[in-house]
Ligand code: 5GP
């Protein structure tokens with residue numbers, strides 16, 4: 001295994017400063033819409049860990065945080081088509097509450113669709129979706145996120161929490177991964 005991340009394989013797409021601006025805008029909208037409701041942010045692991053940590057520190061209102069572990073990709077850049085929900089939030093955090101379902105990226109929409117169904121089954125009063133990135137593609141499920149930081153094209157991106165085969169999550173910016181012979185190369 002390489003000892004260091006090879007950021008030569010990544011073409012920068014969003015800088016740290018651009019990400020900060022996007023977070024400020026999003027946090028303002030969420031504060032406006034949720035300041036009197038003590039919402040529960042349910043973050044999908046593992047991709048949204050950096051995003052949710054940065055977002056909640058810009059939201060000085062009463063709120064709660066819980067997690068859900070959704071996985072659909074394995075070591076591939078193409079969704080396997082099935083969503084595995086391995087960890088779900090404490091029902092007491094969700095029941096009767098306005099829930100903000102947070103994820104790194106809205107791609108096919110399968111992950112957020114499955115997560116939303118689970119949260120409704122746990123008794124959430126309402127579930128709105130909030131993503132760091134929304135891909136500009138046609139979707140079968142969850143056509144639009146209720147809140148999003150940025151819209152991007154169809155490229156496979158890494159960094160700022162998003163991985164490729166478990167790596168690159170710790171890049172502080174977002175970039176397009178150059179895959180040998182792949183769509184992004
Ligand atoms: P969906 O279920 O909407 O197809 O996919 C959402 C999940 O797939 C995301 O939570 C993310 O983990 C993964 N995903 C989709 N597109 C990308 C991408 O461009 N880069 C990375 N690293 N993960 C992606």
Ligand code: MG
Pocket residue numbers: 044045046047048070103104105111
């Ligand atoms: Mg994910």
